[in-house]
Amino acid sequence: MTRRYLGVDLGSTTAKAVVTDAGGTILAASTVQMGAVSQRGMQRAVDAALAEAGITADGLDGTVATGYGRRLVPGAARTYTEITCHARGTAAMCPGVRLVIDIGGQDSKAITVDPDGLVEDFAMNDRCASGTGRFYEVLARALECDLSELADLARRGGRDLEVSSMCATFAETEIVSLLAQGLPPADIASSVHRAIAARTLALVAQVGKRTPVVLTGGVARNRAAVHFLAEALGTDVQVPDRPQITGAYGAALLAMESAGRPPAGPEPGSGDVDMSVPLFPGPAGQDRSCDGCDGVVAPAGAVQLGLRTRAVTK
Amino acid sequence: MDATQDRSNRLSVTRAGGQLITDYWDDLFQAREQGKQIVWYNGGALNPIFQAAGLAWCHGEAFAARLAAQRLEGPAQLAGAEYGYNAELCSYARTHLGCSVLTLGNQGHKLAGDEGEHSGVVGINDSAELAARLPFPDFFVNNYAGCSTGQQWDGISFRVFGKQLPIFNISHPFLWGNKPDAGYLRGEEWESASRYVAGQLRELISFLEAQTGRPFDYDALSQAMTYIKRAAELRREGLDLCRAKPAPATFWDWIACVAPINFLPGDQALVDYFAGVRDEIAERLAAGVSGVRDEKYRLYFDGIMNWNKLGFLSRKFAEHGAAVLCGRYIHNAFWQEPQLIDTADPILGMAQHYLLCPTNHGTKTLDYLTLRDCRDYDVDGIVFHSTRTCRAFTGPQRLLAKSAQDKLGIPSIFFEGDVADASFYKEEILESRLAAMLEAIDVRRARGGQLAGAFSS
Numbered sequence: 227m228t229r230r231y232l233g234v235d236l237g238s239t240t241a242k243a244v245v246t247d248a249g250g251t252i253l254a255a256s257t258v259q260m261g262a263v264s265q266r267g268m269q270r271a272v273d274a275a276l277a278e279a280g281i282t283a284d285g286l287d288g289t290v291a292t293g294y295g296r297r298l299v300p301g302a303a304r305t306y307t308e309i310t311c312h313a314r315g316t317a318a319m320c321p322g323v324r325l326v327i328d329i330g331g332q333d334s335k336a337i338t339v340d341p342d343g344l345v346e347d348f349a350m351n352d353r354c355a356s357g358t359g360r361f362y363e364v365l366a367r368a369l370e371c372d373l374s375e376l377a378d379l380a381r382r383g384g385r386d387l388e389v390s391s392m393c394a395t396f397a398e399t400e401i402v403s404l405l406a407q408g409l410p411p412a413d414i415a416s417s418v419h420r421a422i423a424a425r426t427l428a429l430v431a432q433v434g435k436r437t438p439v440v441l442t443g444g445v446a447r448n449r450a451a452v453h454f455l456a457e458a459l460g461t462d463v464q465v466p467d468r469p470q471i472t473g474a475y476g477a478a479l480l481a482m483e484s485a486g487r488p489p490a491g492p493e494p495g496s497g498d499v500d501m502s503v504p505l506f507p508g509p510a511g512q513d514r515s516c517d518g519c520d521g522v523v524a525p526a527g528a529v530q531l532g533l534r535t536r537a538v539t540k
Numbered sequence: 541m542d543a544t545q546d547r548s549n550r551l552s553v554t555r556a557g558g559q560l561i562t563d564y565w566d567d568l569f570q571a572r573e574q575g576k577q578i579v580w581y582n583g584g585a586l587n588p589i590f591q592a593a594g595l596a597w598c599h600g601e602a603f604a605a606r607l608a609a610q611r612l613e614g615p616a617q618l619a620g621a622e623y624g625y626n627a628e629l630c631s632y633a634r635t636h637l638g639c640s641v642l643t644l645g646n647q648g649h650k651l652a653g654d655e656g657e658h659s660g661v662v663g664i665n666d667s668a669e670l671a672a673r674l675p676f677p678d679f680f681v682n683n684y685a686g687c688s689t690g691q692q693w694d695g696i697s698f699r700v701f702g703k704q705l706p707i708f709n710i711s712h713p714f715l716w717g718n719k720p721d722a723g724y725l726r727g728e729e730w731e732s733a734s735r736y737v738a739g740q741l742r743e744l745i746s747f748l749e750a751q752t753g754r755p756f757d758y759d760a761l762s763q764a765m766t767y768i769k770r771a772a773e774l775r776r777e778g779l780d781l782c783r784a785k786p787a788p789a790t791f792w793d794w795i796a797c798v799a800p801i802n803f804l805p806g807d808q809a810l811v812d813y814f815a816g817v818r819d820e821i822a823e824r825l826a827a828g829v830s831g832v833r834d835e836k837y838r839l840y841f842d843g844i845m846n847w848n849k850l851g852f853l854s855r856k857f858a859e860h861g862a863a864v865l866c867g868r869y870i871h872n873a874f875w876q877e878p879q880l881i882d883t884a885d886p887i888l889g890m891a892q893h894y895l896l897c898p899t900n901h902g903t904k905t906l907d908y909l910t911l912r913d914c915r916d917y918d919v920d921g922i923v924f925h926s927t928r929t930c931r932a933f934t935g936p937q938r939l940l941a942k943s944a945q946d947k948l949g950i951p952s953i954f955f956e957g958d959v960a961d962a963s964f965y966k967e968e969i970l971e972s973r974l975a976a977m978l979e980a981i982d983v984r985r986a987r988g989g990q991l992a993g994a995f996s997s
Contacts, residue, residue, distance in 0.1 A: 345976070348976060
């Protein structure tokens with residue numbers, strides 16, 4: 227019988243779920259927009275992925291959860307941090323990647339990975355929504371455009387205006403002030419994108435620039451954000467076809483790699499999950515625990531993928 | 541965290557220290573009624589000098605930490621804010637300045653008026669009672685090294701009390717450590733700075749003689765320092781025992797020992813306390829009892845304590861199987877080099893300890909000390925508490941992280957918090973970074989070697 231593994235990434239604004247087979251090939255994936263971390267949103271994402279894979283929860287051989295809401299995912303064999311999962315998933319999608327920049331709804335991360343796709347170093351924004359998806363939402367609202375229109379607007383901008391504040395709240399005030407001065411929305415949009423890219427560059431500086439660079443997370447769908455980031459980094463920036471699911475995919479790979487391994491005592495994060503809730507029960511008698519090294523030690527390049535990436539040149 | 545998952549195993553003897561501290565503060569609250577003169581001070585541990593001078597002493601920083609540890613800092617901080625000091629000021633100072641305001645108000649005094657007046661906001665909470673119980677000072681002494689806020693702190697208190705009370709300031713040269721012969725505890729910079737501070741301590745003693753109207757009792761100082769030196773030696777012995785694997789006690793136990801070594805009187809009770817700590821650790825070692833059940837990771841903690849979070853952090857790290865073993869605040873402060881103290885003539889050794897404040901070294905020395913302790917305790921990673929309102933402590937942290945990464949291959953994480961203001965602490969920030977670092981330590985172990993790089997988050 228073919229084995230199936232589930233990875234769930236319950237982020238701050240979206241829930242993602244990925245089902246893989248025993249070779250790490252993605253069979254199904256879903257992304258559900260939420261207002262905030264929500265168990266209901268997580269369940270919808272899981273249900274959609276399972277339906278697409280044509281299985282029920284009973285057919286799963288392992289589940290790993292990640293993201294802000296990882297503790298809310300019942301039945302997961304264990305949890306991993308987003309750092310580990312994004313690195314793992316991205317390295318599998320884009321073999322050879324050395325720097326992963328993940329920009330989600332509420333936080334941004336720069337992660338360096340070694341040639342085997344394992345985490346070497348990471349840095350995260352630490353106290354506000356600066357340079358995150360939330361920041362772009364604030365920008366779109368202030369410019370009275372749809373989030374999907376923001377990239378085209380920014381690409382039309384030519385002037386580099388000073389946008390100094392990186393606090394989402396104060397930046398909105400700054401944007402309103404620029405609008406009140408009669409400056410074109412396109413110039414404001416491009417300037418904010420540049421400012422965010424510069425902010426991300428500071429994050430990269432903490433871990434050291436490596437190439438190839440891959441941008442993941444919801445913000446990677448914003449072509450202008452990718453363009454300005456590539457410009458700031460001075461190098462090409464690749465984007466996977468589905469940049470939002472890298473964390474969930476990494477979690478699924480970790481579930482796959484750890485399935486069936488014996489436990490080795492209490493593990494980080496293992497106390498997060500209510501193991502008694504059989505939402506995603508595995509086969510009877512299968513030990514779902516894993517030791518502390520499982521899942522993160524296996525090289526990522528061995529996984530077969532059908533995913534494509536696109537590269538954006540500075 | 542679920543209490544049933546608590547894997548921490550704190551020393552039982554530190555509870556005795558808690559009682560000593562409670563008794564100390566209760567005595568201080570009654571000092572005026574007992575006819576004692578009272579000195580308010582901050583910075584290095586001048587208490588043996590005050591003890592020998594027959595004074596009662598209030599270490600402002602320590603009282604702020606105590607309020608924070610009891611989660612009673614709010615009213616004092618509100619009073620400090622009302623007086624004009626906002627949340628970016630050192631929260632120790634903000635809390636203690638608030639205590640000054642409350643102490644004045646509690647005793648019917650009017651504020652100096654040059655920087656603010658009561659608005660009526662403060663004093664609305666019953667918990668203000670403790671913050672307001674500090675006895676009115678007779679004078680101030682400042683003994684702060686390596687922190688510009690600390691050096692001005694008692695000057696601000698001086699203004700709060702209407703510039704009517706005497707104040708004595710001791711100046712400490714920063715130990716840059718950049719001369720050719722400079723090193724930890726050696727070199728001309730060290731020798732000359734030690735003599736300079738020792739000279740000021742002698743001037744302080746003259747100042748105290750003028751304030752008390754009594755000749756200073758040098759024999760009493762020698763006696764107090766004899767007890768303190770012995771207590772410090774016992775503390776060092778206990779710290780050294782914690783190099784064992786698994787460690788019999790943790791950083792959090794030593795945090796609980798800060799108050800006794802920092803400001804309790806030098807007497808037999810202090811020695812007995814640290815003998816008890818050392819003995820319990822030795823007993824645990826013999827019995828194979830560890831400070832964290834199933835120790836899996838060994839960590840270094842850099843940063844001043846987040847006093848509102850002592851128990852929480854102790855349980856949190858233990859939950860991950862992480863034994864926090866050593867740190868700058870514990871290993872490089874509080875009479876940490878007792879061999880420097882000549883009990884017959886302790887002034888020079890005391891001056892040297894005031895210079896050895898962990899915020900008073902250049903990065904070269906901090907780098908030496910940090911890497912030394914990381915090696916000695918065989919740590920797997922460093923957790924940097926980026927103390928929001930203590931930039932003197934946090935300033936060199938990125939350099940230390942990079943050095944540990946480059947020279948020892950030891951990863952680091954950073955989290956923001958504060959000494960006495962819990963609002964700067966974000967649980968998810970520490971949790972996600974800690975878990976990620978531990979995951980990658982697992983990777984390193986599985987590979988049987990060091991990570992090529994380390995974490996900078």
